[in-house]
Amino acid sequence: MHAAELAEILSSQRNVWVITGAGISAASGIPTYRDHGGQWKSATPIQHQEFVADANKRQRYWARSAVGWPTIADAEPNTSHQILAQMEKHNLIHYLVTQNVDGLHQKAGHQQVVDLHGRLDQAFCLNCGKYETRQSIQERLIAENPFLPEVNQQPAPDGDAHLSDEIISQVKAPLCTACGGILKPDVVFFGGTVPKPIVEDASSSLASASLMLVVGSSLTVYSGFRFCKIAEKLEIPIVAINQGATRADDLLSHKFSCDSGLLLQETYQLLNLNS
The missing domain is CATH 3.30.1600 (SIR2/SIRT2 'Small Domain')
Structure with a gap:
């Protein structure tokens, strides 16, 4: 049901701007800072x-x-990393920002990755x-x-x-x-600042996007949440896949509270991009 809905949303898009967070790498064995409620685990x-x-x-x-x-x-890339890389290969995704510092998107073969936090x-x-x-x-x-x-x-x-x-x-x-x-x-440690050129480039790219897709992030940290505010101002729809609350819940046009790997895999199959 979720996959069919997301596939329908993405089927008309060819300029998707993606931001990912710690939730996407959890399946690769990398612990997250927060639980599904956005609270610190330690x-x-x-x-x-x-x-x-x-x-x-x-x-x-x-x-x-x-x-x-x-x-x-x-750590090795999981299904979420791999499917996003395939979506880029088929020109569905044109820009991906990750708040993670693990390099797993690149390891999965994703070409256009901006490491927001280094x-x-x-x-x-x-x-x-x-x-x-x-x-x-x-x-x-x-x-x-x-x-x-x-x-x-x-x-x-x-x-x-x-x-x-x-x-x-x-x-x-x-x-x-x-x-x-x-x-x-x-x-970028907590309390540090993302370099201005990185923020400006990501913001400029978002301005030309038809859709913003959030994957595995609560967006609690402002460095990621700021892009949701930009998308809202530009009237770009925001879709999120995240197990738990996000800071941008009231800005979302659609939200899928489920495992990103399974949803992305099923959605990719329905989109039939390889045909």
Whole structure:
């Protein structure tokens, strides 16, 4: 029933603008920050300013990241990522913004992806600007903290993991190999700001869209919700697939409160784009 309705909506579209959130990657084994009601599942994540200003916070971040990174590195795209990539291939989707930092859309073969909050698979030095891959940093972390592979803890969102203060206190945080400066993952931490050119480009692309499709996001964070306000102003219909409430519920023309993978797969089959 849902698939038939969504297929009918999409069948007349050829310029769909998509934004995705943490809910789309949950099926790939990556934990989400919030439950279906939009409430935090645990303590709030690290803030931008505290990471920059506090060496102890950086030690905490890198200790937890060392244990949690494999969850991101080993994750594979799920049905939602794959179907969206196929929809792009057949020119139904022309622009996709993701609030995730896991790179799974690209891994699924999606070509036009805007990483609104950056990518976790790289980091850069706040002093000299040199970039380093996250995998290279991981190898250095393990070499300098050989006890970490034996730590078995519950993974948390965005490559984080829950660790005891005792373990964290033993970890030596990585520094820039070029100048010894502070290494920061190339992501927008909570309290940080999305670069203006990214927002402007996404907004400009949305202005030419015939439909906005939200997949797996509560849109609680304003950096994503702002595009719903833009779509409303431009009178562009907004459709959401999300298990739970969204900040934009009163702006939606249609909402499907169900699993995105199954719905997108069935919808794709009904659209028969391969014919």
